[in-house]
Amino acid sequence: MLNPVDHSPASRRDQFKAAVGNVAGERRRKQAIIIGKERRDAVVRAKRMRRADDNDEGMMYDEPFSDKIINEETVRAVQELKFLFSSSSKDSSQKKIEALRKLRRLLSCSSNPPVASAVEAGVVPILVKCLEFGSSDEQLVEAAWSLTNIASGDSELTLAILPALPLLIAHLGERSAAPVAEQCAWAVGNVAGEGEQARDLLSSQGALLPLAKLLLLNKPMLVKTAAWALSNIIKGPSSKAAVELFKVDGLSEAIIRHLTKGDEELVVEIAWVVVYITSLAESQTKLLIKSGLLPPLVAWLSSSESLSLLTPVLRSVGNLVAGDNSNTDALLDAAKDLPGGLFGCLVRCLGSEHRTLQKEAAWTVSNIVAGSLQHKQLVFGSRVVPTLLHLLATSTFDVRKEAAFALGNLSVMPAGESQLPQPIMEHLSMLVERGCLPGFINLVKSPDLEASRLGLQFLELVLRGLPNGQGSKLVEKEEGLAALEVLEYHDNDDLRSMANELIDKYYGEDYGLEEEYGPGIAEVVRGGEEYPSWRKGWVVNS
């Protein structure tokens, strides 16, 4: 019979000087299973991609689908280029361009372009050579295109094109032909997509201003690509790039102009630039507002049907209202002639079929109602409230959570001196009457700590706020007490103590304490500080 306390320490710790055979065999068997899985994935992938090609014209290698052939072909293409661009070669520039084009086509084909083989075969130095000043535009475009495709792969491969950056950036300038500048912007944008370090590197190599200057032009395709690349660079988290942008004269006006008159695709890219400016750079945001940012923004919000356009526009509006309250006033004013005003636009998004829009819109509302009392009252009187209540009752979890933040913020006075948030009685009792309690109680039960805390804070408000102890009856009736009791044993200290506090305070001090407790233990359960720390930060919306 085994003793439950295992007294052999050897079994507790693996042998430090263990024999290699044991681990190695295990590792080898696992490896064999992984290989099987990879082969299955390859079969499935190949079938899918082959089908995707049915309708696409001009795929060079669709049947039979073989990565191997393409890779070999690619290595050959790189060798050929190496030869053509070596000093001993006397071949014509036309031949060079053809070879470059062939490479570019290879790098554009299939789901799994042979980028790694190309890099390994040493393609980057040749492409850099192709970018040298004085090369024909056609050659520049082809080389930049290949670099673009290389930079769209894994991060290792993206970083492989770093030696080409100075020349790519040089060709962004005004004197370049539009197709050249556009292709270079595209490549630069791909590199920027790689992450913060890559973005910093691009900024330090001076990519920012030439890209920003491209926005001043009136060439939609070029502006679109430049805006996209730019938005990739200014993503943050540092605001430096977003601020520096404004060194370019006339940038604000250009942004507004494209936002107002551009085609939908262009507006999308410009709107993403606006998203990062509004989230990172406050005084530049003011500048944009002054130049007339708000009217086109709310106009799109009120009329567009496109998810890809609404997403950045709504995010920008959300960023604005998260700033100071005057932004909200300005938005209200800009939207006053639109159907339903600003709130009408937001209700449209809240009612959208796209979950991401619902969520962003609820987040936006929660920021508006975290502001002044007047804003809270305005929202309270609008159609936003019934829509939020509907979402809280029926939507998916993440949307419900945002809706709850909004409704919660709507129910309390702006944060004042006092520790405890004060309820706005009219709002609170009406929301409870319209049935918001079950929604919050559901959140209490959620495994998500933040949601659970939010639910608890709202229950606390109801318990404390509603007169004549109404709150405790209502909460119990909606099975909120049961939800609280579950939390009494929650792993999380905050939640547990919040739940205990509420039960003690509103459902009898001795609730849950049995006779058998020793005196010391009862002290522990009841004890604790007078003002639990969780009451701070009630209206803080993360």
Next chain:
Amino acid sequence: MALEVTQILLNAQSPDGSVRKQAEESLKQFQEQNAAGFLLSLAHELANNDKPAESRRLAGLVLKNSLDAKDAARKAELAQAWTALNESVKGQIKSALMSTLSSNIIDARHTSSQVIAKVSAIELPQGQWPELIGILLANMSGTGAEHPAHLKQATLETLGYVCEEVSANVLAQDQVNAILTAVVQGMNIAETNNDIRLAATQALYNALGFAHSNFENSMERDYLMRVVCEATQCPDKRVRQAAFECLVSISSTYYEKLAPYMQDVFAITSKAVREDEEPVALQAIEFWSSICDEEIEIQEEYGSDFTGDSEVQYFKFVKQALPALVPLLLETLTKQEEDQDQEDAWNLAMAGGTCLGLVARAVGDDIVPLVVPYVQDNIAKPDWRCREAATYAFGSILEGPSVEQLTPLVNHALAFMLNAMKDENNQVKDTTAWTLGRIFEFLHGPNIEVPVITPNNLPQILAVLLEKISDSPNVAEKVCGALYLLAQGYEDSGSSSPLSPFLQSIIQALLVTTDREDAGDSRLRASAYETLNEIVRCSTEDTAPVIAQLLPVIMQKLNSTLDMQLNSSDDREKQNEVQALLCGVLQVIVQKLGSSEATKHVILQCADQMMAMFLRIFASRNATVHEEAMLAIGALAYVTGSDFSKYMQEFYQYLQMGLQNFEEYQVCSITVGVVGDICRALDEKILPYCDGIMAQLLQNLSSNQLHRSVKPPIFSCFGDIALAIGEQFARYLAMAMPMLQGAAQLSAQAVSQDEEMIEYYNQLRIGILEAYSGIFQGFKNKRPDLMAPYALHILQFLESIYVDTYRDEAVTKAAVGVLGDLADTLGPSASSLLKNSTFYKGFLDTCQQSDDQSLKETADWALATINRLLTT
């Protein structure tokens, strides 16, 4: 109802086999005829002080085995049977058990404690037996006359077992508090009876997991810690050991609460390490190892960027204790045993070295200046203990400190180490070889900028290793380990490896080693073969001919095992071990040579012979051999492609056998994988065997006895089969779809915070999704209509995955693939469904923004497929 069972129970322990067998038979019969009476009789036997101790002990044991089993399904059955018993019978059994706690016979008390815990494990979670804790606690109060010491001892033991059996949420906080109060009283220094103190301390060990809220409160925590620390000073060494075990457990469970006590705990542990008896000293070292584990984990999880308001608390206890802790651990290193080359040896020196290794990982560079002088002082001393300890210390700190710190040291030490391989002492050589392995593991490889191993010293290193591989088995085993890690560092060397010139002689030396008479010692044979595998795996194309020459040698060796003379069970065991290892080598060679067009023919030439041997090997009944042979066959099928069909007729029966092996479920699992390999190799040629395979797979899915980890791969295997046989899969649809739907529902309902379950459900989903993808793709051209009835359900399943916050990346990828496959296969008939279900837009939208390139591509493809469908 109770029957006299004493004699039967005594007979069941008789040395006479036939008497024993008959008694066991009667017990079984009794149990089958009248389960309630049987259990009651056992309980009465256990409780009856007039009965012999032997029959009482066995009665308790049988009773315990009627309540619990290792196997989960059996365990659930037993619990159900107990719950179904008549209330009054259960009541009588329980009161008999409780009364046994006051018996004078220690065995009876002990057995009863365990049985009570097993009953509590069934009843407490269902809210039954609420009075149990109260009754037990009542035993603890009162004077010695009312409640004798041995009752208190047994009660504490019972409380400990109960805490071990039930999970924390089953007991109410008030019960936990009362248990802790009783336990702590029993541990108190005022308790003069050491048996009680021991039982209490062991009970606390089990109850610690319940004490979270008590550890939150500083007064209670202080008190608990004081009592535990006091118990480490008890005159009884059993209590001291148990108290240190409590400290070890506290160090991992309540790390963030330990700061105020660390100074005292350091004093206590260092005194114990230096002065106490070994079992106690080992636990004191274990405390520091455990603190290192915590701090290593914190660093791994949160990296080096700790900010003031970080949620985790990281106290750097190890770093603070370093100046005193390192000398303490170094002292232990010279306390080796003479013969510690035994495989499972564990003593002060080994524990100290292990802890030193963890300290190095926890503090990095800081340890180097504290250890290097010790190494320098001792490494050349005449006493072998000093030399071994110095080498062990050096080897221990090679993981943790930066490469920049270590490289100059290792450059300096390498020649010395190579020389020390010729030391006169076996243990010094053993540890030196291990240290060389650690050098290769941490300071050699493609990521090391300034390599320690250079073309200049490599020949000498290999000369020493290949000479010393013929030393005693323990040293030879460590040499294998070093060669393994050396080869691994040259993985991905391109077309030629620095090892290439030496490959032939390394392989030769390893083969000689596997043939040594004493290769069974120190796991030498297994290590030599696995090292050979790694050498093959990491070899480069310039040495392919050498590997090709190795193939017939290994085949010859395997062949000779088949006709081995077996005179004893030892012989059979050895045959099994060698066959498994050789199959492993073949698997690796087949994979290596089969993956390149240039060398594939080598495998194809030998395929018939290899397959014939594998088939003969299946005659053995050993699980490991089957596993390895299956893996080798899977690798072979990939190389032969559809030609594998010629082996199927003979191989099929073993495939079935593997699929039926529920007991050794790893065999079953690997066989399922091999079915997939074969599907990919044979394509539609697998059809004749599919009826049998599918029938068996379906049966496996419905079985409770099969380990659950095999089920997800079975679903994936459905996908493999469907991909291979296309529309022919239609005939299995009626059986397979309900299984898939059932499993899909199960995985979607799962709201669990248990990480292991979340992981399992994710695996299950991947399996289901891979099945759907395979079936859709298989039906695409000829019978797309067949899947239409299931489309709605599948979409709902996909939506449930979309909204689940716990889904992992692999599930997402598979789900997006199925979404596209569904649209691609069903075509227009899916368009109205897709129009009505909007979730897919959000889903694909999220995926298109992923950083994972292949997820993005799959999402692009799926969206394009759906859009094409909806616009035409």
